[in-house]
Amino acid sequence: MNKQRALIVLTLSLSIAVAGCSSPGKDATLGSAAQPTVVRTAVVQSAPLHTAYNLSGTLQAYEEYTLAFQNGGTVASASLPVGTAVQKGSVMARLDDADYKLQLAQATASILEAQAGIENAQANLQTAASAIQSADAGILGARANVNKVNKGARAQEKQQAQATVDKAQSAYNKAKADSERIQKLFEAGAATAADNENARLNATSALKDLEQAKESLSLLLEGATAEDHQSAQASFQDALAGKSKALAAGEQAKASQKQASANYEKALVAKGQAELALSRTRLLSPVNGVILAKSVNTGDLVASGQAIYRIGAIDRLKVLLPVPDSEIRDWKKGQEVNVVLYEESRQGTISNIYPSTSTNTGTVNVEVVINNPQRNWLPGQVIKAANQVTDKNGILIPAEAVINTGNKPYVFKDIKGKAVKTPVELGDQVVENQLQIVSGLREGERIVVKGAGSLFDGNPIKAKEGGRP
Template sequence: MKKQRTIIVLTLSLSLAIAGCSTEKKDAALGSSAQPTVVRTTIVKNSPLHTAYDLSGTLQAYEERTLAFQNGGTVASAEITTGTLVQKGTIIACLDDADYKLQVAQATASIQEALAGIDNAQANLQAANSAIQSADAGIANAHANVSKVNKGARAQEKQQAKVTVDKAQSAYNKAKADSERTQKLFEAGAATASDNENARLNATTALQNLEQAKASLSLLLEGATAEEHQSVQASFQDAIAGKTKALAASEQAEASQKQARANYEKALVAKDQAELALSRTRLTSPVNGVILDKIVNTGDLVASGQAVYRIGSIDRLKVLLPVPDSEIKDWKKGQQLQVALYEETRQGTVSNIYPSTSTDTGRVNVEIVIANPKRDWLPGQVIKAAHQVTDKNGILVPAEAVINTGSKPFIFKDVQGKAVRTPVELGNQVVENQLQIVSGLREGERIVVKGAENLFDGNAIQSEEGGRP
């Protein structure tokens, strides 16, 4: 680096010497000018001493990603071109989604079918529970009948049956006596045939009631028959079998309900998967960035995971600067430096210093990160960079202000409208075509920066900016 600075200074000095010789010749031929010479002046200031912008590199996206569809299919849209700036979330490509929409529709239908299955299973379960309740009621009734048959008639029922027989016997005796008396009266001509017939029918009815009452009493006294015992026992067994059947139906309905719910959950998952697959037919930008490369076109058939676009995040940019290994000790992580793109300069930060030299150049790559909030600097552009190797300030003047006759360089000061030739001593710093002055000038003095080659010592001068400090 020092050797390079020396070459730059010597080159500029040689140019200034040639200009100086030309000036001396003009001095000898023309002498002092009576009219003020119009020149451009500036005030001397202290400035930070940097290295020259002698490093360059190509801007890269701070973060690059290769974008791909997670599903395969035919590309329905991929219109965004290389170099396009995109916002995070922007859809940049789509697959043909007809099949995926059909899968969503099928999954939705499966959900409705599963819901219908749940409703049907619920209805069957309710019917089975009702059957169980009915079976319980039948068992209770059959059990009561069995108990009744086994126990026989109660004493109160038997006594009531005897009372009924006695009443029927009394009614019969009275009806029989009435029938006999009416018969005699009919034979004597004191009663009609109708009265006689009615009396005889009453007696017959009373006899039938008596016989029925006696039969009921006989049944109560004798108890249930074997056939009756078998009948009520069979009814009890039938009621138990009915409940067993109802319980089995209930268990089956519960199993069907569980299966229907499982089918419903499975259908929900299938729909989620179908909707996820459908959403994956749209490829969106994961960052604010620029399209670095377009790999496929509309109509192409792509597989899952196949690269479609390459995108870079450019809110920040990075650049690799090839620094000579002899100077790498002057670079530190976190160090600030100036970078320039055309006429614009920005501040960069050293983010990484590679641990080895490049096999191609023998230099060490230093990674610089540059903020790019407006995203107006783009990957692929070439920037120049310089970093401050000392925290000292010094006087820097434009190279054209310094004239070198071959013996010692000098400049012209503007002292109250007069050009005053002033010898200066140059340093070894060259920054953007400015030379370091280590002696001969002080901060705040005004010097001629344009038109000095036409001046003689003591010439009247006038600044084209119009004014002096």
């Protein structure tokens, strides 16, 4: 007999012993003529056998999280009190974000500045490309001029120059003859002064044209001078220098573009960092849970990593039960455990059995997980637990139905309206204030479950059914 059953039976024995102090024979004789005693009865039935260890433990959140800001600063908001239910992703606290917003604005401005630098570098590249093309054209022209100066005039050019001289000579001869003829007419009064002046001017102009044509022909016939060669060569060198300068400008524009692109990428990284820093001024809940502890208040100055809140996920709870080492063999992982809180009963599941025994208490911690979808059980509450260790059935009756006055325990059967004293043998099982009967009763018999303490063998009784014992 275990301690719990012994305690129940001892308590009932004392109360029944006091109630049964009168002489059994006399009371039985009187009882036969007295009115039937009203008692509550029940039919004996088979029920599952459990072992009640009367264990207790404190509920804990299945998962707990300590929340902290990754950046330091002044707490702008942290008003949620302990016990508040929070949803995953909800904002629990904020830091003063003025500095972080300023950093983001500066990073955005740096991006715009870098973009302008890229556009400017691209424009410089286009200018340099145009300058290179122009320099190439200049080089071609200068080289052609050098070649022309070096080779001198071609025969065709000389012939054209001679033809120009001949033509100019003919034009001059005619203009001179016309001027002399009109001069004679003017002196004879047959031509006007204007006609005479025009003829003279035409002759003068034709003479100038003739002289220019002769000079050009003379240059072609004589060839380029040393000064012409030097000038052509100098122009060619200038053209080469112009291209070198244009190429250098192109390389500089490429370097500027590369630097501008690097500045742009750097500005993008800075903006990303500023956005991340700004997002970290909000403290978000990682799970659906309840606030278990709060460490700061609005206006406090906090450091990076300093604890702000501790929250727990309570859709599921867990409890550590201290099971005696001698009984741990009856506990298995995955086994169901009945747990009770304020008369509300639930089924938990053994999720872990710790691999060591406490040297102080001689117990082994057994972790039991309990579903809590309504979140109406809370961390910190104390529950009681019992474990079912067998799937066998047996007879269980209320402890108050068993009478033990020091001799063998007995119960009263209800047989045709009379209380019949029946010795019974108790087993080791105690389930919810019910005792196991291993002999003396059979399933289907009716027994007195309330009022047995005032009965004697053979007393008439009036049964009031009470359902299952």
